[in-house]
Amino acid sequence: MKKLFLLSLAVVALTACNQTTSKEQAGDTACQEKVVSETISLNFNNTDFYTSDGKFNEEAAKDAVISLMKYYNYPVTDKTRELIWVSDYGTGRYAELGLACIGYANNLDDGYMLQDLFLLPNQMLPEHWHEKINKYPAKLEGWLVRNGKSYIVGIGEDNLAGYPDIKIPLCHENGTVTVKNVTPAGVGEFVPLKQVLTHHWQYAGKEGAIITEVANGHVNEAVRHLDKRINGHFLGK
Numbered sequence: 001m002k003k004l005f006l007l008s009l010a011v012v013a014l015t016a017c018n019q020t021t022s023k024e025q026a027g028d029t030a031c032q033e034k035v036v037s038e039t040i041s042l043n044f045n046n047t048d049f050y051t052s053d054g055k056f057n058e059e060a061a062k063d064a065v066i067s068l069m070k071y072y073n074y075p076v077t078d079k080t081r082e083l084i085w086v087s088d089y090g091t092g093r094y095a096e097l098g099l100a101c102i103g104y105a106n107n108l109d110d111g112y113m114l115q116d117l118f119l120l121p122n123q124m125l126p127e128h129w130h131e132k133i134n135k136y137p138a139k140l141e142g143w144l145v146r147n148g149k150s151y152i153v154g155i156g157e158d159n160l161a162g163y164p165d166i167k168i169p170l171c172h173e174n175g176t177v178t179v180k181n182v183t184p185a186g187v188g189e190f191v192p193l194k195q196v197l198t199h200h201w202q203y204a205g206k207e208g209a210i211i212t213e214v215a216n217g218h219v220n221e222a223v224r225h226l227d228k229r230i231n232g233h234f235l236g237k
Contacts, residue, residue, distance in 0.1 A: 040071045042121055042208060046095040049088070056094065061086040065100040065118045068208050072147035084118075089126060089225075090233030096169035097124045101213075108136055108217040115218070117143075117211040119150060119204035124169060126230050127153075127177050127201040133222040141215035142192035145185045149205030152191045155198045156181030166203045173227040177201060199226065 049060050062084050069076050083102045088094035100118040107113070119125060130139035143152055151166055160166065160180035168175045179199040185191050193200060202211075225231035 040067055042067065042071055044095050044120060046093055049094040050092065054092065056088050056092070058086050061088075061094055061098070061100065064120055068118055068120060068210065071208075072210055074147070074210055087234075089230040091169075091171040091230065093169055093171040095120065095123065097126060097171055099125050103218075106218055108219065111216045113141075113213075113215040113217050115213050116146070117202075117209075117213055119148075119202065119209045119211070121204060121206050121208045122165075122167070123204050123208070124172060125202040126172055127179065127199050127226040129197060129199045129224055130218075131197065131222045131224060133219050136217060136219055136222070138196045139215050139218060139222065140193060140196050141213055142190055143185070143202075144190045144212045144214070145187055146210045146212055147187060148207050148209035149184065149186050150209040150211055151203040151205070152183045152185050152200070153177070153179055153202065154181055154183075154194050154200040155179050156194065165206070172230070178226060 044064055048064070049057055051057050062081055065084055065086065066076060066081065068074075069080070080102075084100055085102070086094075086098065086100045088098045091097050098120075101115050102118075103113075103115040105112060105114040117125070130141075132138045143150070151163060153160070156179075158180040159182055160177075163182050163184070166182070168177055179201070183191050202209075221235065223234060225234060231237075
């Protein structure tokens with residue numbers, strides 16, 4: 001059953017502010033405000049993200065991400081769209097499992113990285129981990145939730161059953177995961193990776209999530225996914 005999340009944004013624009021300097025009207029100011037109401041929907045079907053022949057439609061996915069940005073007043077410029085990276089990891093189920101991100105910095109030699117992650121409502125970022133590759137160490141990272149809510153999951157005591165809103169999609173290792181320690185994170189909460197080389201994944205709340213990730217550098221070739229099909233797609237194998 002689809003869920004509808006709407007946000008009415010009142011954008012106040014100054015449309016007229018006329019000042020006169022005549023003696024009769026000295027000091028009088030006529031200002032008129034125009035209120036523009038925009039309704040943004042975070043209501044998505046999986047079919048929204050695929051062409052009639054089943055191909056992943058990246059532009060449609062970017063449309064959804066921009067809707068999420070506007071929902072939370074994330075800055076959208078004329079360059080934003082071209083910066084967005086999106087993937088359904090080859091599952092054909094982007095509404096349930098996928099990721100969008102914008103990378104702002106990734107300096108491997110100096111050891112710092114910054115990117116924003118965008119998860120749609122109830123969308124899962126698949127279980128994965130990061131290995132050491134060549135001269136670069138395994139990725140150590142942490143996540144700051146800017147908007148919405150994300151369930152950040154890693155090693156530790158299994159408390160997954162305490163979060164019935166989390167529903168692992170069947171397209172992810174037949175609906176299974178191996179790490180089940182959930183840390184629910186809301187706006188302004190930072191959650192670090194508990195230990196380098198360990199598995200982790202995320203699951204967005206009912207109104208999605210925008211998350212800032214910081215790390216010592218990201219190398220695509222060093223990423224490993226629990227689901228072999230997802231791993232092969234991500235690494236191009």
